Amino acid sequence: MTLCERNIAERLGSVIIDGRKRSGLSQKDLAQDICSQSMISSIEHGSYIPNVVLFMQLCNRLNIRFDDSFLKTALEITSNANFSTHVFELCKRHKYAEMIAYMDEEQVIDSLLTVKDFQTYYYYYGCALYQLKHDALGAKRYFTTAALYNDSIKNQNPKSEVEILIFNALGVVELQLGHTQKALNYFLIARKHLDLEQNKSENLNVVNYQFGIALYDLTDYEEALNVLLEGFDRVRKNESYFMLPEYALLIMNCYQKMGNRAEASRYKTRYEVFSDMDEENGK
Numbered sequence: 001m002t003l004c005e006r007n008i009a010e011r012l013g014s015v016i017i018d019g020r021k022r023s024g025l026s027q028k029d030l031a032q033d034i035c036s037q038s039m040i041s042s043i044e045h046g047s048y049i050p051n052v053v054l055f056m057q058l059c060n061r062l063n064i065r066f067d068d069s070f071l072k073t074a075l076e077i078t079s080n081a082n083f084s085t086h087v088f089e090l091c092k093r094h095k096y097a098e099m100i101a102y103m104d105e106e107q108v109i110d111s112l113l114t115v116k117d118f119q120t121y122y123y124y125y126g127c128a129l130y131q132l133k134h135d136a137l138g139a140k141r142y143f144t145t146a147a148l149y150n151d152s153i154k155n156q157n158p159k160s161e162v163e164i165l166i167f168n169a170l171g172v173v174e175l176q177l178g179h180t181q182k183a184l185n186y187f188l189i190a191r192k193h194l195d196l197e198q199n200k201s202e203n204l205n206v207v208n209y210q211f212g213i214a215l216y217d218l219t220d221y222e223e224a225l226n227v228l229l230e231g232f233d234r235v236r237k238n239e240s241y242f243m244l245p246e247y248a249l250l251i252m253n254c255y256q257k258m259g260n261r262a263e264a265s266r267y268k269t270r271y272e273v274f275s276d277m278d279e280e281n282g283k
Contacts, residue, residue: 008249008268010046012055017044019062030061051253053217063094063131072202072242075120075162080111087124096132100125115149119162122146126169136176143169158193161201165190168207175214187211191227194234202242205235209243212250225254 074088126142208231215224
């Protein structure tokens with residue numbers, strides 16, 4: 001294992017071991033029906049780099065979800081600035097039960113005035129429910145309600161940042177429900193409208209990434225790579241670093257699956273560089 005590979009392995013291992021301890025699980029509990037306990041041990045000790053599918057399975061069991069950190073900035077409720085700040089902070093701290101309880105308060109519901117307010121409210125509610133209870137069907141209900149406030153689903157034409165995120169979220173939950181074609185259709189719509197009105201919001205960096213994960217899980221590595229490279233280039237073009245490590249890691253895995261060791265190695269290096277940048281930006 002090269003120095004770069006060791007650094008990657010150590011970073012991923014720390015994510016898993018921290019999440020496992022926080023969840024109160026043993027290595028055996030975490031490994032059940034996913035992999036061997038010895039593999040968990042190797043990952044946590046930084047001696048093995050898990051592929052994307054295995055890593056995501058472990059993260060799901062530990063309730064570590066990339067999409068709970070996908071919002072770089074808060075989505076605004078125009079009539080209630082405190083809502084935007086408070087809900088966003090609860091989301092970032094994984095306080096999903098508190099998030100739902102807060103959104104159920106009468107004064108919060110009464111403060112919603114505009115179409116965008118209701119779309120943002122139901123989008124956050126769906127995200128919280130999905131994270132807290134892994135309830136894809138329930139989350140779909142809220143995401144669909146959010147979209148229907150502006151005929152977005154009927155016209156398949158999202159016109160704002162939050163509507164693009166709603167279509168992307170529908171892709172995620174439809175895939176969880178086993179509706180592959182519907183999921184891919186939602187992802188395609190979200191991706192098609194990414195640069196609507198020159199929107200450079202870093203929150204939209206998630207769209208190509210989650211579409212890429214879906215294609216990777218479906219073993220369509222070539223198409224996953226095309227989507228991820230486009231997303232990677234879009235992030236850099238917009239002078240953003242948000243999610244570049246995640247893109248680089250998944251691109252690396254695609255190249256490995258396709259047998260291109262040279263490009264896989266190049267993106268391992270990029271993953272290391274961008275991870276360092278991400279840590280510096282977070283300080």
